[in-house]
Amino acid sequence: MLPRLLLTLVKIVVASLIVGTILSHFGITTEQIMRDVGLTPERVAEIGHRAWDWALPNVMLGSLFILPIWFVIFLFRPPGPSSE
DSSP states (O other), rough: OOHHHHHHHHHHHHHHHHHHHHHHHHTTOOHHHHHHOOOOOHHHHHHHHHHHHHHHHHHHHHHHHHHHHHHHHHHHOOOOOOOO
């Protein structure tokens, strides 16, 4: 599972690099797009902080229930062939 995730992340990074190179060739910059949308770097950082402040407590609360349930299911799962 981890190698597939890493492969997907590498594909996303390579595709982003290619698209970014093409856009910069046409003179399109990040600052220009943000200005057209009406955002500033400070506003983007603020939105990111607010999202983090909202998500972290909810993830922690959910994990208090999900992890023990997953662990009990994992312990009582019948043995079978390995998926690897």
